[in-house]
Amino acid sequence: MAKLYVNPNVKKGHINPELQGHFSEHLGRCIYEGIFVGENSHIPNVKGMRTDVVEALKEIHVPVLRWPGGCFADEYHWQEGIGPKESRKKMINTHWGGVVEDNSFGTHEFMELCEQLGCKTYINGNVGSGTVQEMSEWVEYMTFKGVSPMAELRKANGHEEPWKVDYFGVGNENWGCGGNMRPEYYGDLYRRYQTYVRNYDSKNPIFKIACGANVDDYHWTDKVLETTFDHGWGFMNGMSLHYYTIPTGNWNKKGLALDFDEKDWYRTLKAALKMDELIKGHGAIMDQYDPEKKIGMIVDEWGTWYDVEPGTNPGFLYQQNTMRDALVAGINLNLFNKHCDRVKMANIAQMVNVLQAVILTEGEKMVKTPTWHAFYMYQNHQDGELVESCVETVQAGLEKDYMVPNLTESVSVAKDGRIHVTMTNLCLTDSQEIQGYFADSTIKSVKGTVLTGDMRAHNTFENPNAVHTEDFTAVTAEGNRMTFTIPACSLLHLEVEI
Numbered sequence: 084m085a086k087l088y089v090n091p092n093v094k095k096g097h098i099n100p101e102l103q104g105h106f107s108e109h110l111g112r113c114i115y116e117g118i119f120v121g122e123n124s125h126i127p128n129v130k131g132m133r134t135d136v137v138e139a140l141k142e143i144h145v146p147v148l149r150w151p152g153g154c155f156a157d158e159y160h161w162q163e164g165i166g167p168k169e170s171r172k173k174m175i176n177t178h179w180g181g182v183v184e185d186n187s188f189g190t191h192e193f194m195e196l197c198e199q200l201g202c203k204t205y206i207n208g209n210v211g212s213g214t215v216q217e218m219s220e221w222v223e224y225m226t227f228k229g230v231s232p233m234a235e236l237r238k239a240n241g242h243e244e245p246w247k248v249d250y251f252g253v254g255n256e257n258w259g260c261g262g263n264m265r266p267e268y269y270g271d272l273y274r275r276y277q278t279y280v281r282n283y284d285s286k287n288p289i290f291k292i293a294c295g296a297n298v299d300d301y302h303w304t305d306k307v308l309e310t311t312f313d314h315g316w317g318f319m320n321g322m323s324l325h326y327y328t329i330p331t332g333n334w335n336k337k338g339l340a341l342d343f344d345e346k347d348w349y350r351t352l353k354a355a356l357k358m359d360e361l362i363k364g365h366g367a368i369m370d371q372y373d374p375e376k377k378i379g380m381i382v383d384e385w386g387t388w389y390d391v392e393p394g395t396n397p398g399f400l401y402q403q404n405t406m407r408d409a410l411v412a413g414i415n416l417n418l419f420n421k422h423c424d425r426v427k428m429a430n431i432a433q434m435v436n437v438l439q440a441v442i443l444t445e446g447e448k449m450v451k452t453p454t455w456h457a458f459y460m461y462q463n464h465q466d467g468e469l470v471e472s473c474v475e476t477v478q479a480g481l482e483k484d485y486m487v488p489n490l491t492e493s494v495s496v497a498k499d500g501r502i503h504v505t506m507t508n509l510c511l512t513d514s515q516e517i518q519g520y521f522a523d524s525t526i527k528s529v530k531g532t533v534l535t536g537d538m539r540a541h542n543t544f545e546n547p548n549a550v551h552t553e554d555f556t557a558v559t560a561e562g563n564r565m566t567f568t569i570p571a572c573s574l575l576h577l578e579v580e581i
């Protein structure tokens with residue numbers, strides 16, 4: 084029997100809904116086909132956005148969407164994606180499959196998508212191959228209400244009112260695909276470019292995000308902050324972190340999404356747990372400059388990255404999604420909650436048809452992946468307050484390099500006072516009986532949902548409901564104590580009323 088301790092009286096921080104954010108890049112079939120099919124498509128759509136996908140995304144309350152990349156962001160020239168579609172420039176998407184990008188999905192379409200989803204907007208600007216003027220004019224085009232060349236252009240293109248840009252990324256992976264820069268050089272560019280990301284709407288200032296590190300490149304974090312920090316708060320609101328879960332840790336042979344064994348299972352989950360170490364490591368450096376934690380850590384790319392599905396375009400990064408991915412999502416979402424004092428947004432890569440997607444499409448068919456179900460269960464934490472909690476764990480797995488703690492958890496209290504517990508059981512063989520104690524409380528009721536199945540269980544276009552959540556009723560409560568058994572290989576959500 085493992086003990087779970089929850090103290091609802093000790094609040095540890097606000098869980099921004101944005102911790103469950105998403106990312107959509109002009110990559111493979113994410114935007115085109117996956118989200119945007121055009122108004123003339125036979126696939127039901129509203130202003131070109133496929134209805135089935137938008138409805139499925141609304142069910143998980145996507146809080147924020149990042150666009151247009153990714154590596155694509157640093158070669159994207161926004162002016163090519165506005166105005167009459169027939170005269171928009173065509174370009175080659177050199178990063179992703181060398182396909183023709185016809186720019187039919189641009190700024191207006193992105194804003195329309197966010198409006199349909201009811202989510203916040205996160206635009207990633209181009210530092211790698213774009214000018215300061217180009218970035219500055221994009222912000223003017225999107226957010227200026229008065230009379231100016233860019234505001235007039237927006238109006239001429241059919242949008243009288245400015246949009247709200249909630250988040251703006253000043254470059255992406257500028258240590259790599261975004262220009263192969265050194266941190267000091269990027270830091271100086273950040274200072275310059277962000278100057279022209281003007282706050283035209285002073286009541287709604289744009290949250291500016293600097294390009295942060297790749298995985299454990301602590302030197303990058305330190306040097307970018309050293310170069311930029313003398314300007315203090317307002318100059319930089321967030322700094323990104325990118326970390327992908329790769330089963331083998333080897334970019335040349337990452338492993339497959341469906342064809343894997345128990346060893347791969349445990350080493351993948353072990354790799355996912357590394358997110359904790361990275362948040363702490365980068366967080367410790369941020370603390371040196373910003374002890375009050377005013378600058379948010381923005382984990383704007385995370386998720387599993389496997390070798391592409393056999394027979395698919397290697398540049399499209401299409402992969403299937405199993406219970407293993409749902410557990411990776413559960414681990415990460417619990418970790419983001421636990422670190423909500425520093426982590427202010429996280430964006431899974433990517434929303435549809437790319438990497439750890441929540442949705443897969445094929446023609447007019449659509450499936451919700453096990454990762455979608457993880458988000459569905461965890462959405463209860465959005466806008467809650469993290470409360471103090473811990474759980475006893477034992478090591479699960481096979482041998483030295485393939486062992487993980489069996490359980491992860493996080494607990495929050497919602498505005499209506501209900502307590503939400505999310506747990507993962509990473510062990511493939513053993514369920515775990517748990518006794519949960521709630522300090523100074525009497526439990527009135529508990530209900531829950533569970534997601535479980537074979538480690539390779541996944542949803543297909545032929546069998547879209549193979550993996551799905553079920554009601555979890557096997558929980559008893561008395562006084563301040565509840566008892567339940569979390570199945571092997573599962574995610575659990577409990578809603579507790581005290």
Ligand code: AHR
Nearest residue numbers: 152153154155255256432
């Ligand atoms: O998500 C796929 C790619 O991974 C992004 O374009 C890039 O930022 C990262 O390397």
